Amino acid sequence: MNLNKVMIAGRLTRDPELKALPSGKNICNFSLATSSTYKDRDGKTIETTEYHSIVVFGPSAENSAKYLLKGQLALVEGRLQTRSWEKDGVKHYRTEVLGDKVLFGPKPASDGPAAVTVPEYPEEEINPEDIPF
Numbered sequence: 001m002n003l004n005k006v007m008i009a010g011r012l013t014r015d016p017e018l019k020a021l022p023s024g025k026n027i028c029n030f031s032l033a034t035s036s037t038y039k040d041r042d043g044k045t046i047e048t049t050e051y052h053s054i055v056v057f058g059p060s061a062e063n064s065a066k067y068l069l070k071g072q073l074a075l076v077e078g079r080l081q082t083r084s085w086e087k088d089g090v091k092h093y094r095t096e097v098l099g100d101k102v103l104f105g106p107k108p109a110s111d112g113p114a115a116v117t118v119p120e121y122p123e124e125e126i127n128p129e130d131i132p133f
Contacts, residue, residue, distance in 0.1 A: 006097055008052050009075040010034040018065035028061035030054050032074060054078075056099040064102050073105025 010032035018028045032054055037047045054076050056064050068074060078099040085092055 004079040006080055007077050008032055008034060008097060012068055012070050012072050012074060013051060015070045016065045016068050018061060025057060026061040028056050028064045053096040054099050055096050056102055060099060060102050067104055069108055071108030075103040077101040
């Protein structure tokens with residue numbers, strides 16, 4: 001059995017770039033940054049960031065170019081593909097996510113990352129009888 005499926009949720013590192021292929025089909029390129037944190041042996045918190053190249057086609061490309069902005073959260077579902085090319089006698093490789101679905105997060109605030117309102121968790125105990133289901 002083979003499976004090539006990926007889901008990436010992160011922030012756009014640049015505005016999407018829309019192009020038309022010779023066939024007339026639209027293609028959109030953008031990149032997402034994802035961060036993770038861990039503690040090293042000394043207990044110090046380390047944050048790492050990965051950058052992912054995203055490619056989408058057709059209506060998803062048009063919508064991504066129209067509605068996504070640098071700094072915005074997005075979730076991309078698709079598959080991995082590695083392409084290669086030769087330039088000046090040197091072979092280059094790039095692994096990209098070919099996106100099938102793109103979900104848009106909130107627009108970024110004008111002064112920084114996207115403003116997200118997170119409800120506060122109540123400090124008092126929750127009575128199970130108060131839950132409506």
